[in-house]
C-alpha cells in the first residue's frame with residue numbers, strides 16, 4: 001500500500017500517490033521544521049489529500065500525478081515540497097492498478113448513500129455550510145434560548161446567520177431544530193449575541 005495507484009473503488013479514475021507516513025516522515029526530518037509534512041509542505045505546495053488512513057495518505061497534485069508522463073513517474077515533486085531539495089529519484093515507478101468488480105463498486109456506492117444521513121441532507125438542503133454546530137454549543141444555546149422570548153431569539157438567530165443561506169424558523173418549528181442547523185461559526189456568533197443580551 002504505497003506508490004502510484006489506480007483504484008476505482010477509492011479514487012474513481014484518478015491517478016493517486018499513496019505515501020507511506022513513516023517513510024515520508026523520515027524524509028521530512030531533513031527539513032527540521034517539526035511540523036507535519038502533509039500540512040506544512042504537501043498541501044501548501046498544491047498537493048491535495050484524497051484519502052487519509054492510519055499509515056498512509058493518498059495525494060494528487062502537480063508534477064506527481066497531474067501533468068506527468070505515466071511512463072516516467074517519480075515522487076520528486078513531492079520530495080521537493082517536503083524536503084526542500086531537488087528530488088533524488090532517478091528511476092521510474094509503475095502504477096499499481098486494482099481491478100474492481102461491478103459488485104464491489106456497487107457496494108461502495110450503497111455505503112456512500114448510507115453515509116449521507118437524512119440529517120446531513122437536511123442541513124445541506126437548508127443551506128448550512130461549513131462545520132456543524134458542536135454538541136457543547138448546542139447544549140449551551142438550548143439553555144440560553146430558555147432565558148429569552150422566542151421572538152428575540154429569532155431576531156438574534158437572523159443576525160447570526162445573516163451572511164449564510166441558513167433557513168429561518170418555519171411555522172411550528174422548535175428552537176432546538178433551528179440550533180441543529182447552525183454552523184459552528186454561526187453558533188459562536190449567536191452565543192455571543194445571546195450572552196451579551198443585545
Ligand SMILES: [Zn+2]
Nearest residue numbers: 031032033034
Ligand atoms: Zn518541514
